[in-house]
Amino acid sequence: MIPECTVTPERPATPADPPVAVTIAGSDSGGGAGIQADLLTFAAHRVHGTTVVTAITAQNTLGVTASLSIPPSLITAQLTAVTTDFDVRAAKTGMLGGRDQLVAVAAAALPRLVVDPVLVATSGAVLYDGDPTDYLRILAPRAFALTPNLPEARLLLGHPLTSRGDRIAALRELADHGPSLIVLKGGHDDGPNAVDLCYLAGRVVELSRPRVPTGNTHGTGCTFAAAITARLAHGDPPEAALEAAKSYVTAGLLAAADQRLGAGSGPLDHFPTHHVP
Ligand SMILES: Nc1ncnc2c1ncn2[C@@H]1O[C@H](COP(=O)(O)OP(=O)(O)OP(=O)(O)O)[C@@H](O)[C@H]1O
Numbered sequence: 001m002i003p004e005c006t007v008t009p010e011r012p013a014t015p016a017d018p019p020v021a022v023t024i025a026g027s028d029s030g031g032g033a034g035i036q037a038d039l040l041t042f043a044a045h046r047v048h049g050t051t052v053v054t055a056i057t058a059q060n061t062l063g064v065t066a067s068l069s070i071p072p073s074l075i076t077a078q079l080t081a082v083t084t085d086f087d088v089r090a091a092k093t094g095m096l097g098g099r100d101q102l103v104a105v106a107a108a109a110l111p112r113l114v115v116d117p118v119l120v121a122t123s124g125a126v127l128y129d130g131d132p133t134d135y136l137r138i139l140a141p142r143a144f145a146l147t148p149n150l151p152e153a154r155l156l157l158g159h160p161l162t163s164r165g166d167r168i169a170a171l172r173e174l175a176d177h178g179p180s181l182i183v184l185k186g187g188h189d190d191g192p193n194a195v196d197l198c199y200l201a202g203r204v205v206e207l208s209r210p211r212v213p214t215g216n217t218h219g220t221g222c223t224f225a226a227a228i229t230a231r232l233a234h235g236d237p238p239e240a241a242l243e244a245a246k247s248y249v250t251a252g253l254l255a256a257a258d259q260r261l262g263a264g265s266g267p268l269d270h271f272p273t274h275h276v277p
């Protein structure tokens with residue numbers, strides 16, 4: 001006989017319940033970026049991770065060889081399944097694949113939404129085949145935070161960002177589309193420090209840590225945005241969430257600097273030993 005499915009009786013939430021976050025992103029078969037990196041990051045922060053898969057990529061440390069976008073109706077169904085059952089405290093988008101998928105995500109009401117505008121993989125593979133400005137026109141008005149890297153910010157705004165003045169102007173331009181928090185990631189810059197310029201409640205804040213000399217940087221952007229999301233799910237104020245996420249990514253890069261996983265750019269270590277969630 002099949003036992004009947006029982007529903008847990010209503011009881012108030014307790015501090016022992018882990019907060020819930022949702023990642024809306026693509027699958028990386030190599031396990032270093034996308035949904036896989038996000039779930040590892042959530043787990044390292046003791047956040048229960050739920051998922052809305054938007055695309056499946058055939059990918060490893062050397063690049064992406066194939067990808068398939070999930071039909072928007074199935075994206076909506078996953079969003080409904082997650083948000084009608086769980087008390088979702090924060091959400092994050094990664095690879096969306098195309099405009100129809102982005103529109104399906106923008107139709108959902110998601111708290112503390114962190115949008116990582118994934119457009120092109122470091123290897124050159126196209127991860128968004130629509131117009132990059134869709135992110136600004138359709139999704140940014142729904143977002144709490146937007147976290148482009150420098151090449152992505154250039155594509156979103158359609159002009160180069162050379163000087164520090166250009167970058168500060170870009171922060172304001174991006175914030176005009178709605179998000180309270182903008183993080184312009186400087187991982188692709190050179191220099192002894194990895195410096196991200198942030199715009200938060202009208203202030204420019206610099207997030208800086210020593211640059212880790214390593215080629216194992218696959219999935220740093222996903223991991224950083226997922227760590228911000230995890231800290232927001234715990235209720236951290238935005239500036240504390242940013243600092244904690246930056247320290248976590250730096251610790252993960254350091255711990256995996258000499259690791260060999262795959263022949264190309266390997267993943268970082270999502271459970272660095274001295275990280276305490
Ligand atoms: N070698 C490094 N050492 C220290 N911090 C780094 C390094 N590379 C990137 N970071 C930091 O990691 C975070 C993610 O930034 P990055 O610019 O790499 O994102 P991304 O380009 O979106 O990532 P991805 O390569 O996964 O697409 C930022 O805080 C950035 O400063």
Ligand SMILES: Cc1ncc(CO)c(N)n1
Pocket residue numbers: 025026027028033034035057059094095118121122127218219220221222
């Ligand atoms: C699935 C996926 N999402 C995001 C990135 C960007 O790192 C990637 N390479 N793959």
